[in-house]
Amino acid sequence: MEKMIQALFNSEAEAFTALQALQQLDLSKDVSLGETYVLTKNEAGETAIRSAKDAAEGTGIVSGGLIGGLIGLLAGPLGFIVGVAGGMFAGSASETLKAEEVSDYLDQVSSNIPKGKSVLIAHLWEDWETPVDTVLKPYTVDIQRFNVQDELFIPAQSELSKTIEAIKVAETKYLEAQGAEKADWNATLANLRTKRERLQRNLDVNADQQEKQYQQWIEHSAVDNDASDEKRAQLAGRLEEQRIRLEQIKQNR
Template identity: 30%
Template sequence: MTNLIIISYPTPAQATAGAKRLAEIESIGDITVYDSVLIRKNESNEIHIIEEDTAAGSGTLAGMAIGGLIGALAGPVGLISGLLLGTLTGIAYETDKYSFSEDFAKKVAETLKPGDAAIVAEIAEDDPVYVDSYAKETGGTLIRTDADAAYQLFDDEQIITIDEEIAADRKRLKSAADAEKVRISKAIDVLKEKRRKHMEALKADAGDAERKSVESRAEFIQHRIERYRERIGRLEDELKRLRG
């Protein structure tokens, strides 16, 4: 199951240490971290990016629900720093496209207090016990929500297939010898990057389709306006003729 998790800590140092521990859990096959980011809320309730894409990869938030959540956390006046323009564009798009339950949004608001730092990650987990235990060990406060629901927007067979391949490799990783673990881990990294790029392509296609739809609608309205103007012109001419 793919979940979006937020683990908050009192300090950035604790969040950074927590991120390293999360990577260790992934390395033994208990979970898969598709993407993650470290954030901090300052005393003015502004969201800052501390470290982006801690799971490694493309270095953008473009292919995931994380962008939508970061945008939602920042709000219309929140400051998001440390990101490239393309990533900010992705966040703006995702904020509009992804929705999170009112209960989840309330929990996030109550959990992430000014001065706190947090790990925001999209993960695949077969059993929540691993991340639950990890959060408790590292002194973090954990909340999670189902990311699969957000990705219904991009319901795609290739993503499903990649996720299944990663899950199979993760299962083999648990019982593999050390040398084999290195090979399997590299294979998982390749699949994660493939997934990320495919998700970016899907999102780009969705954005193009929406823009074309808007342009088509705008063109239709413009044509109607022109026809009404022509009709008004004819009616005005007819009125002038009648008034003679």
């Protein structure tokens, strides 16, 4: 199942150690790993965003132009669940520097990280939770999972549908209105149409990124004939589910 995982750590070093453990799970095909980022807040309340590539090369903060894929595109209603479910984070948002404004999703995560802590964000596919829990829990027990389809895209699609219905109502009201009231409804219509275009654009671009990610996962999940019968069955099942989901994404565009 496609998920976003957020895990809280006491240090950036622990977060990157946990990230390396996830990468090993990906190599062994226990999960299909997508984008990963580590966000660290210093004692001054400033948040740095680093990728696995940054850690390997010793470079600094990820800039807006370098955040890509699904995580970089999550915005608006697609990021509304961050920091809400379960109260994972307990930091003050008032002293936080936004995460380079690269993504509403990352901004919201950043605003909820306690000072001196780090958060690992991973976009992945897992067949069951045990492998990830096993490698992360030596470093943290603060792990949250979000089902990408049910908790991110369905709410966003619902928001788009509500906006389209609101436009229909506003169009009727505009035709019925007179004078200053007509001007007010015209302004309301303009705002609603702008919102509709933004929501549709976000969904379209996210669908493009999801297609690319699923194609990569499907290639990575190819069944290894040298694997055990149990492993081959697991990978075959994952491949089938990922192919079905990819077709759904294409059909819903």
